[in-house]
Amino acid sequence: MYTVLLRFWNEGMVRVVFLHPDLGIGGAERLVVDAAVALRSKGCSVQIWTAHYDPQHCFSETLDPDLPVVCVGDWLPTSIFGYFHALCAYLRMIYVAFFLVFLSGVEFDVVFCDQVSACIPVLRLARQRKKVLFYCHFPDQLLTQRRSALKRFYRAPIDWLEERTTGMADCVVVNSRFTAGVFRRTFKSLAGVHIDVLYPSLNSAAFDGEIEELDGLIPEKNTWIFLSINRYERKKNLPLALQALGALRQRLTPDQRERVHLVMAGGYDERVAENVEHYGELKALASSLGLDDSVTFLRSFSDRQKVSLLHHSTCVLYTPSNEHFGIVPVEAMYTRCPVVAANSGGPLESVADKETGFLCEPTAEAFAEAMERFVRDPRLQREMGEAGRQRVLERFSLDAFADQLHRHILRLAE
Structure with missing residues (x-):
């Protein structure tokens, strides 16, 4: 060798x-x-x-x-x-x-x-x-x-x-x-x-290829897809994404509730006990919140699936607090996908608040309020998406x- x-x-x-x-x-x-x-x-x-x-x-x-x-x-x-x-x-x-x-x-x-x-x-x-x-x-x-x-x-x-x-x-x-x-x-x-x-x-070449369809990853009826990408670890505060979806649904009409969906995509290794345990905890939390039909859990997804999800999502929910940097917001912005992130740590340097996304207190209500703005104003995703793309090209x-x-x-x- x-x-x-x-x-x-x-x-x-x-x-x-x-x-x-x-x-x-x-x-x-x-x-x-x-x-x-x-x-x-x-x-x-x-x-x-x-x-x-x-x-x-x-x-x-x-x-x-x-x-x-x-x-x-x-x-x-x-x-x-x-x-x-x-x-x-x-x-x-x-x-x-x-x-x-x-x-x-x-x-x-x-x-x-x-x-x-x-x-x-x-x-x-x-x-x-x-x-x-x-x-x-x-x-x-x-x-x-x-x-x-x-x-x-x-x-x-x-x-x-x-x-x-x-x-x-x-x-x-x-x-x-x-x-x-x-x-x-x-x-x-x-x-x-x-x-x-x-x-x-960001190695942009990995995101510039042909965009695949979601191929049944999530139900086709959804208009607003919110995406969380993080390892299945407790420090990533992934329950916040589920709780925010629950709070958002309370703000919407019955028809709108049926058309919002959350994808929880995360790195998952069966050798790591925390990954296995936390995945089970999140599934149980989704059930307790009545979100079984509104959440898709993906484990160890492929690069192509990630790119496809980013391109088809309304925005990314980035839940960790005091994250050292976090490459996911940069990946999202490059694909013209706005970011809703906790207002601490690395996202303070990567995400421009109210320009390429929203920096929020790490609470379900604060995240839900930001998510609701995308539901109410379809133009917001396009405008913030373009601003995010330019920010990545200039800085990252x-x-x-x-x-x-x-x-x-x-x-x-x-």
Whole structure:
């Protein structure tokens, strides 16, 4: 396998290896794939190394033989009796880095690492120390609850390791000004570390192809389709979308109620207990709200299905609060689909309130009020859709992302 991979390392090219824990279909994975595609377009040689990769559960670009994916260490556990997920994730990434540096024979110039910084010390042990760019989506230590003393005791050394190893990177970039502020408040010992904001981009080519019909995904009678795209995780506040639909229906006439529909489309992995549990919770909530006939649940949908849904939807409901950035609003705006989002975190930087969508308090009534405006005024979708498309082209294009990232990589390679 490695003999085949070595042919991609052409003389004179900057050779970049991406290290990522689990190459599924989430927002972090979307950024990693887009970054690899962007650097390849700039003439870099790229490989993606990961501890888990499933060709049946991945972004389509990773199936391209010119974007090789190497999976090692998937035999290592992701948890121990349902616990110690963070520790296992750290050990898996350390193993991937160890394999790359000491066992693979692959030569590289720069490593793009994200999510787990614990592997950075291993990368620095390479025969000729290589440069590391660390992309911080959000401090890992803020993504977990600390309800018990035992959990705080368990997380203390992991949190210390995260901060210490993040500071070992040669370059640190974050996905938004919001995350930059959180980074500074969280990693107080890294006050002297320079960080740059590198907004996630949109690989527009994936959205510019022929638009497929919905092919029976939802009943044809619907006039207004509201779409939620997020992983089936509790922190994404997905119940808000269901509650907002329920509140909206109370504002409409009987005929209008029959023609509104919500599609809950989300990343879903049967290996992840929370995905399975939360999917069941959402189905139960929809039933309790009397929405069984007004909601369609999709799990691990394809890229083509996502593009089709975005093009056919009235607007996207983006429910997480304090989201680090969130690529879904950008994808929606590019496809001329307005966005209703919680008024915190990354959407404050991506969505222009009352121009490309609405930024609302994360309550069912606030979301329902915004949704109702699309029902009452058909022109709103077209006007906000066009404004959203222009905003993405100006601020979040793949070209702008590629130029900025390539400058970082070249500076490190020198």
